[in-house]
Amino acid sequence: MRFLKFAAITVALSLAGSASAIAQTKKTYNVGAAVYGLKGEFMQLWANALKEHPLVKDGTIKLTILDGKYDALTQNNQFDTMITQKVDGIIFVPIDIQAGAEAVNKAAAAKIPVVGSNTRVNSDKLTSYVGSNDVIAGEMEAETVIKAIGGKGNVVILEGPIGQSAQIERRKGNQNVLAKYKDVKVLEMKTANWSRAEALSLMENWLTAHSGKINGIIGQNDEMALGAIEAVKAKGLDPKTIPTAGIDGVADAVRAVKAGLMTSVLQDASAQAQGSLDVLMRSIVGASYKPQAKLWENYKAAGLSWGDGTAKAYSIPWTPITMSNADQFLPK
C-alpha cells in the first residue's frame, strides 16, 4: 500500500515536472546551495536529496552545491561568488548562527532570495526557514531516557560542538525536560564534537569515574550515542540496562534501535532539503508555483502545511524511531 502510494506520487510528480519543463522550455533557474560542510552523513543525505528534487532532475533548476568546509569565512566568500554570478536564489545551511547573518544581508541587498535550511541563522532578511526544531528533539530524547529510568537516577550528556546551533538548541531541550525532574541528576555534561570515537573514549572514562552510577545516556546525536554504547559494551555491561538516546536517525543508529540498544528520532534530511527548494522556488517564480516535493503530502497528517508557500518558517516534524518501525528507515 505504502509502495503504491509512493509510486503514484512519484509518477504524478514526474509527469507534473515534465509538463512544466515543456511549458517553460526556455526558462531555467540557477540555484546555489551553500552548506556548512559535506563531511558528515547527515549533510550528505541532505545534499543527495536536494539533487533528487523533481525540478533539478528535469533540468529546470541548475543546482550548484557549495561545500563551506565548516568555516564561516569560506561560506561568506561563497556568497560573494554567487552574488557576482547573479544566481536566482540561495539555500543556506550556515555553520554559525551569527556569522551567517552578514552573508544573508549581502544577498538581500542584491535582491537574491535566501531560504535557510537545517541550521538557523540570526537574520530577519531570510525569505524563509525550512528545518526541524532542535529544541523539540532535545526534549524528546531526554524525555525518553528519563522515562526509561523511571523518573529518577543519574544521567550523562554527550554534547555537540559548543556554540553550534544544534548543540545550543538540543541542550536547551534537554534542560527543559531535566528541570521537570528533580530526582534526576546530571553527573557529567561534556562535548564529544558529534564524534563516535571521541564519545567512546569519554564514556569509557566516565564509566570508570562513576562506576555503577550512570543510569542513562543522552547523546545529542546518534554518532555519540553509538560511541557510548560501544564503551558500555567494552566495560562488560549490557547496553540494554543503560537507556541511551540519540538524534538524527542515521543508518547505524536505526540498526541499533532495531536491536533494542538505543532510541532515536529521525531528522528528515530529504524533507528539509526538498522543502527549502520548493519554498525558494515559490519566492522566485511567484504565486503560480506549486510545490513539487512529496514531503508536503507525507507530513500533512503531522500538521505541516504548505499554505501559499510564503510562511517565514516551516518546521519539519521529528519521527520517533522504535523497534517496530525501524525497518522502514533502513537504507534499501
Added chain:
Amino acid sequence: MKSENTLSTSDRRSNLRHTLSEYGIVIAFVFLCICLSFANENFMTWGNWVNVLRQTSINGILAIGMTYVILTKGIDLSVGSLLAISGIVAGSLVTGETAGSVWIAIPAGLCVGVMLGALNGLVVARLAVAPFVVTLGMLSIARGLTFIYNDGMPIANLSLEFRYLGQGMVGAIPVPVIVLALVFAVFWFILNRTTFGRYVYAVGGNEKSAKTSGIRTRLVVFSVYALSGLLAALAGLILAARTTSALPQAGVAYELDAIAAVVIGGTSLNGGVGTLTGTLIGALIIGVINNGLDLMGVSSYYQQVIKGAIIVAAVLIDVSRKSRN
C-alpha cells in the same frame, strides 16, 4: 693536568645531565600518574589502565611510525588521512551480507597505507621535495579519495570477525593494546638492533656523511615513509573496528597528536636523536592527561591548554639539551 681535570668533571656532569634528560620523561610520567592517583581514586585501577592503554593504542601506533620519519629529519602530516582511507577500504570489504574474509580486508587496507606512504617516500627521496610539502599534499589527496571512495558516507555494519581487531580481548588485555605492544617490539628491534635502524639515525644525523660512508640514504628515506603509511593503515583498521564503522572523516588532526607524542618523548625535530621508548611514554602522557582530566570532570578546553603547554615544555628541554652539547 688541570685542564684534564676540568674536562672530566664537566664530562661527569654532562653524563648526569644526559641520564636526567634520558629518564626525565619517565620521571615526568610517573610524577603525573602519582598526582592523578591522588586527584581521583579511580585512576589507579586496573579497569582504568585498560581504558588508558586502549585509548593510547591508536596514537601510539601512529607515533611509532612518526618517530622513524622524524629521526630522518622528515615529517609525515598525512597519517590521519592514510588512517581514514585504509579503514574505509578495508571496511568496504567486510560490511553487510557480502562481508568477505578479514584475511583479505586487513591486507588490502594495509596495502593502501603502504602504497600511499611509499608514494610520499618516493617524492621526498627521489625528487627531493620538502617532506612537509609532500605529506601536506598527501593529507589532502588521501582525504579527498576517502570521500570519493564511498561518496562521503560511512561504512557501517562491519563483520564481527573484523571488529575483533578493535573490540576483542585476550584474557584481560584488549587486542589493540596487544597490537601496540607487538608493533613497539618489532619497531624497537629494527631501530636498535639492525643495520637499517642505524642507517635511520645516520641519515637524520648527517645525511651527507651518511651518503659518503656508503649508506643508500634515498632507500632509507623512502622506507620510513612506507613504514609510517603501514602503521597509519594499521591504526585505521583498529579505529574502524573499535567504532564498528569506517568513517571518512576519521582521524582528522591525528597527525598532530602523533607528532606531539614523538616530541614529548624527546625526539628532536632536527633528526638523528630520539628513542622509541620516549615516544611510547609521550603517547602515554597524552593518553593519561586526557583520561585523568575526564575522570576529574575538567572541561576539554583546559585539556587542550595543558597538552599544548606540555609539548612546548618538552621542546624547551630538548633545545636546552642541544645548546649544552
